[in-house]
Amino acid sequence: MSSALGVLRYERALTGPITLAHIDLPTNDFNSLPRLIDASPGSYLVGQENVWPVAAGRSHVGQVFPHASVDLGWNANAIHWMSENFAAVRDHGWAIFSRETEARRKVEDRLARHWIEFLSARSRELKPGGRLVCQFMARREHRHGFEYIADVFWASVEDACRDRIVDAGELMAMTAPSAGRSAEQARAPIAGS
């Protein structure tokens, strides 16, 4: 954030107040964030003037800010999470690794729809010339990159199920609604624009 503020101040010559808004789901625990921003020696407020942090409990899948009001959007490690567990499976902790073709198809569809909705919302919010930086889980054509750890996790859940520590209902509730996008999937909505 300090680097982003530096860019806005010096490269874009923004001299006035800067509002820096933190967005997360309404269910997020926002308690620690303001304390960190106020008290941490590593806070982005250190050495800054006229910077105004705020937080909003809204989903980034929809529009959060007024039309053409944002200079710089930053989304870290969040857009690979889908808003609900819509494809619970009993054979893995991630539906994208399930043997159920239909579950995998649902994940791909939802990833694509979310990405388009997310980008559409940001395109309405950004000022002309505004920028968006997104960091999210990626994947290759045939590999996601976290198969090993995901399989080890699921083997331990199956052990817990066999030992009756976890029951069948709890097992179904353990499908994580997340998956990576390939470079092609990431480019799809903006290809040719």
Ligand SMILES: C[S@@+](CC[C@H](N)C(=O)[O-])C[C@H]1O[C@@H](n2cnc3c(N)ncnc32)[C@H](O)[C@@H]1O
């Ligand atoms: C792994 S954390 C990353 C947090 C932070 N951005 C970072 O880089 O440290 C993922 C965050 O994304 C949030 N998230 C998931 N889906 C979201 C959505 N639809 N809208 C806003 N935030 C969301 C989660 O609540 C969670 O706090």
